[in-house]
Amino acid sequence: MAVYKKTYRPYEGRLTPGWRRLLVLPRYSFEDLHRSRFLTIFFIASFLYPLVCALLIYLQHNASALRVFNAQAAQQLISINVTFFLNMLGWQSMLALFMAAFVGPGLISPDLANNALSLYLARPFSRVEYVFGKMSVLAILLSLMTWVPGLLLFLLQGYLEGWTWVSANSRLASGIFIASWVWIVVLALLALALSAWVKWKPAAGALMFGVFFVAAAFGATIDAVQRTKWGHLLEISDLVGQVWVYLFEGSNATTNGAVFFRVTQGEELPLWCCWGALLVLCGVCLYMLRRKIRGAEVVR
Amino acid sequence: MNDKLITFANVSRFYGEVLGVNKVNLSVPPGITSLVGPNGSGKTTLMNLMCGLIRPTQGELSVLGTSPDHPEQLCRILGYCAQFDAFPKGLTGFQFVYSFLRLYGYSHAECEALTTTALQRVNMFGAANRPVASYSKGMRQRVKLAQAIAHDPQVLVLDEPLNGLDPMARAETIALFQEWGGKGRHVIVSSHILHEVDRISDQVILLSHGYVVAEGEIQGVRSEVKEQPMQIEVRCDRPHELASRLFQQDHVVEAKVSRDGRGLLLRTTDADNFYLLLNRVILDAGFEVESVAPADDDVNSVYQYLIGSEGATV
Numbered sequence: 001m002a003v004y005k006k007t008y009r010p011y012e013g014r015l016t017p018g019w020r021r022l023l024v025l026p027r028y029s030f031e032d033l034h035r036s037r038f039l040t041i042f043f044i045a046s047f048l049y050p051l052v053c054a055l056l057i058y059l060q061h062n063a064s065a066l067r068v069f070n071a072q073a074a075q076q077l078i079s080i081n082v083t084f085f086l087n088m089l090g091w092q093s094m095l096a097l098f099m100a101a102f103v104g105p106g107l108i109s110p111d112l113a114n115n116a117l118s119l120y121l122a123r124p125f126s127r128v129e130y131v132f133g134k135m136s137v138l139a140i141l142l143s144l145m146t147w148v149p150g151l152l153l154f155l156l157q158g159y160l161e162g163w164t165w166v167s168a169n170s171r172l173a174s175g176i177f178i179a180s181w182v183w184i185v186v187l188a189l190l191a192l193a194l195s196a197w198v199k200w201k202p203a204a205g206a207l208m209f210g211v212f213f214v215a216a217a218f219g220a221t222i223d224a225v226q227r228t229k230w231g232h233l234l235e236i237s238d239l240v241g242q243v244w245v246y247l248f249e250g251s252n253a254t255t256n257g258a259v260f261f262r263v264t265q266g267e268e269l270p271l272w273c274c275w276g277a278l279l280v281l282c283g284v285c286l287y288m289l290r291r292k293i294r295g296a297e298v299v300r
Numbered sequence: 301m302n303d304k305l306i307t308f309a310n311v312s313r314f315y316g317e318v319l320g321v322n323k324v325n326l327s328v329p330p331g332i333t334s335l336v337g338p339n340g341s342g343k344t345t346l347m348n349l350m351c352g353l354i355r356p357t358q359g360e361l362s363v364l365g366t367s368p369d370h371p372e373q374l375c376r377i378l379g380y381c382a383q384f385d386a387f388p389k390g391l392t393g394f395q396f397v398y399s400f401l402r403l404y405g406y407s408h409a410e411c412e413a414l415t416t417t418a419l420q421r422v423n424m425f426g427a428a429n430r431p432v433a434s435y436s437k438g439m440r441q442r443v444k445l446a447q448a449i450a451h452d453p454q455v456l457v458l459d460e461p462l463n464g465l466d467p468m469a470r471a472e473t474i475a476l477f478q479e480w481g482g483k484g485r486h487v488i489v490s491s492h493i494l495h496e497v498d499r500i501s502d503q504v505i506l507l508s509h510g511y512v513v514a515e516g517e518i519q520g521v522r523s524e525v526k527e528q529p530m531q532i533e534v535r536c537d538r539p540h541e542l543a544s545r546l547f548q549q550d551h552v553v554e555a556k557v558s559r560d561g562r563g564l565l566l567r568t569t570d571a572d573n574f575y576l577l578l579n580r581v582i583l584d585a586g587f588e589v590e591s592v593a594p595a596d597d598d599v600n601s602v603y604q605y606l607i608g609s610e611g612a613t614v
Contacts, residue, residue: 013406018405024399027399032389115384117386118348119400119447121353122375294353
C-alpha cells in the first residue's frame with residue numbers, strides 16, 4: 001500500500017449542497033455593504049415608495065380612515081390598477097439601477113485586482129458558480145427592492161379586494177415577478193461585466209450610468225437624424241419598458257410603461273426586437289465575463 | 301494513470317504566441333519537489349496546470365490519477381497557495397480560511413474546527429480575528445499557507461511560499477513542509493532561494509524558458525552534467541603534496557589549495573576514477589584526511605551550470 005494511503009484520511013463527512021456554497025460569496029459582500037452608511041440608508045429609503053403604495057391601497061379600501069382626514073373624494077382618485085403597479089415597479093427599478101451602480105463595481109474588481117480568483121477556482125468551485133455567487137448579491141438586493149414589495153402590495157390588494165380581483169388580475173402578479181427579473185438580470189450582468197473590465201470602482205459605476213443614459217442619447221440622435229425608430233434599440237430603458245408593457249398587459253396595451261421606462265407612443269419596436277436586443281446585451285456581458293473570469297489571467 | 305504520481309505527458313501551454321511551458325514530460329513522486337528557474341521560466345504555469353487553473357494547449361496531465369477535467373475531485377486533493385497577495389477585501393484571517401473551506405461543502409462546525417487547526421499549525425491563531433489587510437508580509441504568507449493546508453490535501457502546491465518570512469517563521473514553515481513530505485504527500489514548492497531549496501527538497505525540477513532542463517534528486521542531476529568537471533573538496537594535512545600527486549592524472553583538471561592551507565579543491569571530469577585514485581594515493585602516502593566531500597552537487601551549482609546566473613538568489 002502506498003505511504004500516503006496509510007497516512008492520508010480524506011474528509012468523509014457530509015457535504016453541503018452546491019447552491020449553499022455559492023452563499024459564501026454574498027455573505028461577506030453583505031457585511032461589506034452594511035459597513036457603508038450611505039448604502040444602508042439608501043436601501044432603507046428605497047422602501048418608502050412601496051410603503052406609500054401600501055398606505056394608498058389601505059386608504060382606498062378604508063372609507064372610515066378617509067373620513068377622519070375629511071378626504072372621501074380621494075377614494076375616487078386612487079385606482080389600484082396596472083398603471084399603479086407599473087409605476088411602483090418603474091420607480092423601484094430606477095432605484096435598483098442606482099443600487100446596482102453603487103454595489104456592482106465592487107463585486108469582481110477587487111478579486112481581480114488582488115489576484116484572488118485563483119483562490120476560488122483552485123477549489124471545487126467553477127467560474128459559473130463564481131459568477132452566480134457574485135450575481136446573487138445583486139439579485140437578492142434588487143429582488144428586495146422590486147418584485148418582493150411588488151408582490152406584497154399585490155397580495156395586500158388581493159386580500160382587501162377579494163379572490164375575484166386576484167384571479168382577474170393574476171397577470172399583474174406574473175408581470176411584476178417576470179418584469180423584475182428581466183431588469184435584475186440585465187442590471188446584474190451589466191454591473192458584473194463592467195466590474196470585471198473596469199478595475200476603478202467610480203469609473204465602473206459611472207460607466208453603468210453611461211450605458212443607460214449616453215446610449216439612450218445616442219439612440220435618440222440616430223432617430224432624429226435618420227428619421228427612424230430603430231435608434232431605440234440602444235435605449236435599454238425603452239426596450240425594458242416595451243417588454244414590461246407586454247408582460248403586464250399582453251398584446252392589448254393600455255399604458256406606455258412607467259417612469260424611466262416609458263415608451264414613446266407610435267415609435268414602438270416589434271416585441272421580438274426588444275427581447276432580442278436584451279438577449280444580445282446579456283450575451284455580450286456574459287462574453288465579457290467569460291474573458292475575464294479565469295483562474296490565471298492570461299497576459300499576452 | 302498512476303495514483304501515486306503527478307504526471308505530465310508531453311504537456312505544452314501557450315499564451316497566444318507566448319510560450320508558457322513546452323513538451324513537459326514529468327513524473328513527480330511523493331515528497332518535497334522544488335521548481336527552480338528564473339523568472340518567466342514556466343514555474344507558475346506548471347503549478348497552474350497542476351491545479352487545473354489553466355488547461356494544457358496539448359498533452360495530458362494527471363494528479364494522483366485525477367485529471368484536471370474533473371475539478372470537483374482534483375480540488376479536493378489539492379491545496380494551492382498563490383504567489384500573489386490574493387485576499388478578498390475586508391476579511392479577517394479566520395474568515396479568510398473559513399470562507400474558502402465552506403467552498404468545499406464542509407459544515408459550519410467542521411470548517412471552524414479545520415480553520416482553527418490550520419491557523420494553529422502556522423502559528424497565526426493569535427491574530428486570527430484581525431483583518432488580513434493589517435497583517436505583515438510574513439503573516440499574510442502564513443495565512444495563505446493556512447488556507448492551502450486547511451482541508452488536509454494530499455498535494456500541496458506552493459508558489460514561492462518562503463518569500464517575506466522571517467527566519468523563525470521560515471524554519472517553522474520548512475518543518476511543516478518536511479513533516480508533510482515525510483508523510484508521503486506531495487509538496488510542490490517554487491522558490492528562488494536556492495540554498496533553502498537545496499536543504500528541503502527531495503527532488504528538483506529545473507526550468508528554463510518553458511523547458512524542463514533537468515529533474516530528479518540533485519546529486520543525480522549533478523552527475524549527469526558531464527561537461528562541467530565535478531568539484532571535490534579534500535581537507536588533509538598536506539594539501540600541496542596531495543595536489544601534486546593527483547594533478548598527474550588527466551581527468552583532474554584543476555587543483556586549488558585553500559587559504560587556510562588545510563583544504564584542497566579539485567575539479568575532475570571523471571568522479572568515479574578520481575575517488576579510486578584518491579583512496580590509493582591517501583593509503584600510499586599516508587595522508588591524514590579530515591574530510592572528502594563534493595563541493596558542487598547542490599542546487600545552486602547545478603542551476604549555475606544548466607541555466608546560468610539569471611534570476612538566482614543565493
